[in-house]
Amino acid sequence: MSIVFQEHLKKFAAVSDQEFEAIMCFFTTKQVAKKENLVEQGQVCRYHYFVEQGLLRKFFVNEKGVEQTTEFAIERWWLTDHLAYEQKTTTEFYIQAVEKTSLIYISHDRQEQLMQEHPIMERYFRFVYQRAFAAAQMRVKYLFSLSKEAFYHSLQSKHPEFVQRVPQYLIASFLGFTPEYLSEIRKKKLS
Numbered sequence: 001m002s003i004v005f006q007e008h009l010k011k012f013a014a015v016s017d018q019e020f021e022a023i024m025c026f027f028t029t030k031q032v033a034k035k036e037n038l039v040e041q042g043q044v045c046r047y048h049y050f051v052e053q054g055l056l057r058k059f060f061v062n063e064k065g066v067e068q069t070t071e072f073a074i075e076r077w078w079l080t081d082h083l084a085y086e087q088k089t090t091t092e093f094y095i096q097a098v099e100k101t102s103l104i105y106i107s108h109d110r111q112e113q114l115m116q117e118h119p120i121m122e123r124y125f126r127f128v129y130q131r132a133f134a135a136a137q138m139r140v141k142y143l144f145s146l147s148k149e150a151f152y153h154s155l156q157s158k159h160p161e162f163v164q165r166v167p168q169y170l171i172a173s174f175l176g177f178t179p180e181y182l183s184e185i186r187k188k189k190l191s
Helices: 003-010 017-024 082-087 108-117 120-145 148-158 160-165 168-175 179-190
Strands: 028-032 037-039 047-053 056-061 067-073 094-097 101-107
Touching: 003 017, 003 047, 037 047, 056 168, 067 168, 101 108, 108 120, 120 148, 148 160, 148 168, 148 179, 168 179
Parallel strands: none
Antiparallel strands: 028 101, 037 094, 047 101, 056 067, 056 094
16 A cells, blocks of 8 residues: 555545555556666557656657656656557657656556546546646746756756756756756856
8 A cells, every 4th residue: 555645645635545445456566676667769658657755757869869858756746658648659758767766557547447436536637637737837938938057046946855866967958958067057056
């Protein structure tokens, strides 16, 4: 039984312990090693992942062969390629563990069945998707309205524990610049 998921679920929906046990029957648990891929570009994206402990990232490889990180998921966050997951098609992304990670996951068909049998879960997933959409909106806004340096400083001030936890080359990839440029920005601030 996932205490982390149960606590997260209770923030959005009133669920008894008995109902939670029934809900958990729809999920599978998994331990993922550092740098292990859960899904790779060209594979069908079959699952939606919830991080109990650890860190995941979603990325693609651009035309120059460089990995471009688009999302992270830490504890209590969900991660998938939403379009490929919903349409049951191949993905353009990789989902990889940044560190040793414990997670639960669910297939699209099982998620639909879960929401049919436990309508409160439809409400829960609506909140999850709304938050994911809002986060994506803000990232796009920052990409277009802030300088690269300001974008990094904003991330650092709003989520200092996250910036300390994630390797700097992945922070650079997420922000859309090279690790060398990130080093320059960090040196400027220390001066």
